[in-house]
Amino acid sequence: MAKGSCLCGDVTFEYQGEPAAKAACHCLPCRKTSGTTNSYNLMIPSDKYKILSGSLKTFTRKGDSGKNVTYNYCQKCPTVLYVQAEAIDGINIVKMGTLDDEDVYKNLGKPAMEIYTKNRPSWCQAIEGAQQKEGGS
Template structure:
């Protein structure tokens, strides 16, 4: 069962099954949440993700497309573990930050790139990834 944690190790989780989708996201919210040019995400059923250790905090703010985006993060080191959105496409799902996994990165390459209109000009397309304007 794949598992992961925050930077300080306080918040640990595991998940079962295969991701519904694996994607990079270049939306402005993901840039701010990660502090990077994009986020690398795995969409999973919420029931498949279990926090196994530690406590977490959440923060909710409107996404640029209008939906509410809630981030779940470690209150000690501020690592974002996953996001949830109130859009029907994300109902009962979490958007896991793949970089928090303790391994398995090689098997979780992106199948899609989202919000590509915000991808920096210096960053090429990910080979084989479907290109989308939004989600």
């Protein structure tokens, strides 16, 4: 069981099992929420993810598909813990940087996919061996 939290520690969570997928995303919203060139995301089935403490706020926008994308973040600090996209129902897109368990974090391995590579800066190298997609699907 992996555990994680937000920056201030108010919101804590855990998930069971292995991620269904691991992806680096270079879309503009991921760049903005991560403050860097991309975000590393773990696709965790919603029924395997549990908030243990704290309260979340949400922000919803329309994704490229026209479907809603909802960001779940701490009420006290700006940490986005996970995202839910109607286009991939039943999955919590967990931000890898929110993991607290160093052993889990170190042993996850690199993402198997990079998406929205059309937005990747020219100086940022592709992840070797990862499937490359210009868009999100």
